Amino acid sequence: MKTNHIANNSLFRGLPESDHEELARIGVKQDFLRGEIIFHEGEDGAGFYLVQSGMVKIYKISFDGKEQILHILGPGEPFAEVALFAGSAYPANAMAIEKSSVIFFPRQAFSDLISTQPSLALNMLGTLSLRLRQFAHMVEALSLKEVPGRLAAYILLENEKHQKNNEIKLPIAKSQLASLLGTIPETLSRILAKMTKQGLITATGSMISILDMEGLQDLADGETRLS
C-alpha cells in the first residue's frame, strides 16, 4: 500500500492523515530495472521522488566518462527535492542500481501542498539540511583525506549503522563504492588488499570484518598512513 510508505517517512511525519491520503493520491508509482535511468542531468525537473524499494544512485559523469556518485538512496529516502525549489533542471543523473520502485510526486501538486502546510515545509527543511551536512562531510573527505582514510571512514560508518559484531556487508558493488569514494576500482582493490595485509580487516567477497578498530580510526582521522 502506497499510503504506508508515505506515512512512515521522515519527510511526511507529523502530517495529518488527510495529507497522507492526498500525497498518496498525487504520487505515481514507477518501476525500474537494475541499470535503468530515472532521469538525466539537465532534464527538466518535473517533480521529486521517494524510494519505495530497491536502491538508487545519484551521480555525475565527467567529460571523459568517469563517474562520481553523490548519493546512494534506499527505501524511504527522497531524492531530487532540490529541483522543486532551485531552478527546474535536475542537477545530476539518477539510476536504479537494482530493481526498484519509486514514487514520483509531480511538482505543481506537491508545491501547492507545501505552501499551505508549515509542518511539511519544516520537515523538508530538516532533510535538506541533513543532506547539506552530508555534502559538507563529503567535500571534506574528498579534499582532505587520502583514499585509505576515506575507505576507513566508510567502513566505520557502515559498521555503526548496522552494528553486527564488527562485520559488515557492502551494500553496493565494489566498483560503485570506488566511485562513491572518488576513486577507481583498481585503487580500491589495492587498498583493501593492503588493509588486509596489515591486519586491519579481512575481506572476502562483499563481507568485511574489522580486526583493528583503532587502526581504522587513525586512518580515517588522517593520523596514520597506510605506507
Added chain:
Amino acid sequence: MKTNHIANNSLFRGLPESDHEELARIGVKQDFLRGEIIFHEGEDGAGFYLVQSGMVKIYKISFDGKEQILHILGPGEPFAEVALFAGSAYPANAMAIEKSSVIFFPRQAFSDLISTQPSLALNMLGTLSLRLRQFAHMVEALSLKEVPGRLAAYILLENEKHQKNNEIKLPIAKSQLASLLGTIPETLSRILAKMTKQGLITATGSMISILDMEGLQDLADGETRLS
C-alpha cells in the same frame, strides 16, 4: 539600518513588512575583525547568521592542519542555517576574512517565526536547495577534475560574475583560493605560472586577465591537459 539589510535578502523576500520588523527585532548585530572566529565546528548552534558587510569563510580543518574552505560568503548571504534544522552543532568553522558585520538570529525566536510563515519556509527551502546544488558541483569538481581544471572553472565563473572585459580581481588571497580549490598554495602558484606560459592568462598580483577563453573552457571541461 538593519531592516534594510533584512528586506533586501532573498531569504526574506516576499515577507510582509511586519515580519521584517520582527526579524530586525530578534536579530543581533555582531562585528568581527579580520581573522576572528565566529564559531567553531562542534559548538552548539545557537542560531544562524546573515552577512551584513565584509566576508566570511566556512571551512574545515583536518587532523594535520590542512584547511578546506567550503564557502566564501559576502553581504546578504546567510550561513549556518543548517544548524537550525539538523542537529544543533555547527558542522564547520566560520571566520571573518576581513572586517565584517553579521546579524545573528537566535534559534528559538527564528524557528517560531518560520513555523507560522509558509513563505519564509519556502524561501529558506530555495536557498538551501541552491546551496545543495553548489555542493554537488563542488563534489564533482573535487573528484573529477584536476587542479588546473578547477582553477579554470573558478576563473571563468568569477569572470561571469563581474564581467569586466575579461579581467578579474581575485576577491580572496591566493592561499585562500588554494584551499577553496582543494589544493595548496605551492601547487596553485605553479599552475598559474604554467597557464601564463601557455598563453591562457596573464597574472600580476591579484589581477588575472583572460587571454584564451576557449582554452580555459576546455580545461574546465576536462577536455584538455595542461601538460
Added chain:
DNA sequence: CGCTGCGTTGAGCTTCTTCAACGATCGTGG
C-alpha cells in the same frame, strides 16, 4: 630597520591513475 605573512621556486617522493592482462562469478541460451 627588521619582522612577519604571503607568494614563488626547486627537488624529491608519495599517491593515484592509466593501460593491460587475467581470473572469478553469474546468468543465459543452446
Added chain:
DNA sequence: CCACGATCGTTGAAGAAGCTCAACGCAGCG
C-alpha cells in the same frame, strides 16, 4: 546441464599529478 559471454574484481608495471620540505624574495608595518 554445460558452455559461453558479460560483468566484476584483481594484479602488475609505468607514468603523471600533486604534496612535502626547504629556501628565498618581497611587501607591509610596527
